[in-house]
Amino acid sequence: MGRLSAILFLSALFAGASAFGQTVDIDVRPYLIERPNVPFPETQLRNGVTSAKVVLEVLIDSKGKLTVLRVAESPHEDFTQMALRFASSARFTPALKKGSPVDAEFKWPLILRSH
Numbered sequence: 001m002g003r004l005s006a007i008l009f010l011s012a013l014f015a016g017a018s019a020f021g022q023t024v025d026i027d028v029r030p031y032l033i034e035r036p037n038v039p040f041p042e043t044q045l046r047n048g049v050t051s052a053k054v055v056l057e058v059l060i061d062s063k064g065k066l067t068v069l070r071v072a073e074s075p076h077e078d079f080t081q082m083a084l085r086f087a088s089s090a091r092f093t094p095a096l097k098k099g100s101p102v103d104a105e106f107k108w109p110l111i112l113r114s115h
Contacts, residue, residue, distance in 0.1 A: 026104055028096035030060045036089035040114035041078035051113040054083035058108050062101035064092040083110050
């Protein structure tokens with residue numbers, strides 16, 4: 001069974017000053033500290049598909065817990081479900097503003113690849 005390799009474009013995700021059209025005023029970006037393994041969709045592997053991009057709009061709260069607010073982009077429901085399973089188990093350090101943890105919303109582009 002294929003496994004997930006999610007290239008987390010953290011610089012693209014967190015370095016941009018804008019998320020959902022609003023300024024994200026943070027001093028320290030969230031950092032992924034727990035990367036779960038999620039199986040790549042077997043039906044997609046059988047069809048010869050080995051990668052896909054899914055963009056999630058997420059909230060990372062002041063404790064580092066991620067909540068998916070919306071799926072902004074996905075080529076297929078199989079990849080949507082894969083990304084949601086990955087996101088539901090991922091853990092982050094919180095964003096910091098003036099040294100204190102804060103809630104922050106971001107667009108999170110995930111590149112999903114089979115191994």
